Amino acid sequence: MNFSYQNTTQIQFGQGQIESIKNLISKDSSVLVLYGFGSIKKNGVYDQVEAALSNYQWLEFGGIEANPTKETLDKAVAIAKSKNIDYILAVGGGSVIDGAKYVAAASCYEGDGWDILEGKYTITKALPLGTILTLPATGSESNANSVITKAETQDKLAFASAYVQPVFAVMDPDVMKTLPEKQLVNGIVDAWVHVCEQYLTFPTGALVQEGYAEALLKSLKNIADNFNQQDDMWRANLMWAANQALNGLIGLGVTQDWSTHMIGHELTALYGVDHARSLAIVQPSLLRNQLTAKKGKLEQMGRNVFGLSQRDDLAELTVQEIESFYQQLNVRTQLTEHVETKQEAIEKIIKRLQLHGMTKLGEHQAITLEESRAILNGAVA
Numbered sequence: 001m002n003f004s005y006q007n008t009t010q011i012q013f014g015q016g017q018i019e020s021i022k023n024l025i026s027k028d029s030s031v032l033v034l035y036g037f038g039s040i041k042k043n044g045v046y047d048q049v050e051a052a053l054s055n056y057q058w059l060e061f062g063g064i065e066a067n068p069t070k071e072t073l074d075k076a077v078a079i080a081k082s083k084n085i086d087y088i089l090a091v092g093g094g095s096v097i098d099g100a101k102y103v104a105a106a107s108c109y110e111g112d113g114w115d116i117l118e119g120k121y122t123i124t125k126a127l128p129l130g131t132i133l134t135l136p137a138t139g140s141e142s143n144a145n146s147v148i149t150k151a152e153t154q155d156k157l158a159f160a161s162a163y164v165q166p167v168f169a170v171m172d173p174d175v176m177k178t179l180p181e182k183q184l185v186n187g188i189v190d191a192w193v194h195v196c197e198q199y200l201t202f203p204t205g206a207l208v209q210e211g212y213a214e215a216l217l218k219s220l221k222n223i224a225d226n227f228n229q230q231d232d233m234w235r236a237n238l239m240w241a242a243n244q245a246l247n248g249l250i251g252l253g254v255t256q257d258w259s260t261h262m263i264g265h266e267l268t269a270l271y272g273v274d275h276a277r278s279l280a281i282v283q284p285s286l287l288r289n290q291l292t293a294k295k296g297k298l299e300q301m302g303r304n305v306f307g308l309s310q311r312d313d314l315a316e317l318t319v320q321e322i323e324s325f326y327q328q329l330n331v332r333t334q335l336t337e338h339v340e341t342k343q344e345a346i347e348k349i350i351k352r353l354q355l356h357g358m359t360k361l362g363e364h365q366a367i368t369l370e371e372s373r374a375i376l377n378g379a380v381a
């Protein structure tokens, strides 16, 4: 077990915390506030931000779409550069926060920001970034990751850099009250799969990481079981669980497998499937494809998360429990959004995986394009 760990994001958790940003951003900052398509204007979050920034110089840039695009974000980069912005404040879900990370880094770079996604430029500088989370799901509010889409080519690529680790994350569960049911469900599913991607490999003997991953999975199951009894604690639990699922802790020093995400990103880029829903489509088929390699860990999850007893087919039963978890939330486990025939859709996705170098996925690099094709065969309706 070898790792280096630092998570410097200050978390301001709880009701009424938005106003605390005035103690977290230095007064002489020139702030660019980034947000999405206006949910924050309807639910009072924008008003709270405006009140907290009353003594600051600030500008705003709205219209960052779900699955944020380089094309939109470059407009914010141009504003940041021309108006001498020195602080970025993201107010939104994973898309706005990921987009803000791109803006924070690209604003300090002379070339095309997309170079970051293609690995042609390694970030050496970024504007400081603060976040106000409005949708618990991605953990982006306190991690160094970002996923950006180039609309022109339908490429959805990720980058990570310590320079874009948010300075602070405000997490007020009250902001979740206006989330549509669909987005709450997305949050539960995305967080669930984040834990799985760091846990469902092989038994590692890392007691703390595995034990904490199981605690998070049990919490998320409990949250899903009580979906119809949402109260302050329910919202707080979901917001904290989603954050902890991808703040780096459970993945320390253990082998991870992000193949469900990598294949899922192609479904989002090609067919516009919500990020979380793309994962529920890919994962059960992927786990079945990798059942032998993942048997030990699936059995452990069956026992420790679902309370099943040891038996010969426990790994397969665990996959069925995972599927039921999605179905209980009315999340489909097959891709129905494609317009081509099933085989054409599969070949199209395979081509994209190849283009993006996703040819040896999984903890043993055993998910080749051939395996991905078999996985998609089970995942595409």
Ligand code: NZQ
Residues within 6 Å of the ligand: 035, 036, 037, 038, 039, 040, 043, 064, 065, 066, 067, 068, 092, 093, 094, 095, 096, 098, 134, 135, 136, 137, 138, 139, 140, 143, 145, 146, 147, 175, 176, 177, 178, 179, 180, 183, 186, 187, 190, 246, 261, 275
């Ligand atoms: O644009 P507005 O009007 O704000 O509406 C948003 C958006 O339409 C709405 N919403 C957000 N907060 C709301 C609200 N509506 C009502 N009340 C509120 N309080 O929700 C919609 C979806 O928002 P989005 O930010 O797209 O969702 P999510 O947080 O699920 O983010 C998904 C993005 O994050 C990436 C995904 O690929 C996707 O692009 N990911 C980022 C990760 C990371 N940085 O670590 C990891 C993840 O695996 C994921 O890949």
Ligand code: ZN
Residues within 6 Å of the ligand: 138, 190, 193, 194, 261, 275
């Ligand atoms: Zn995710």
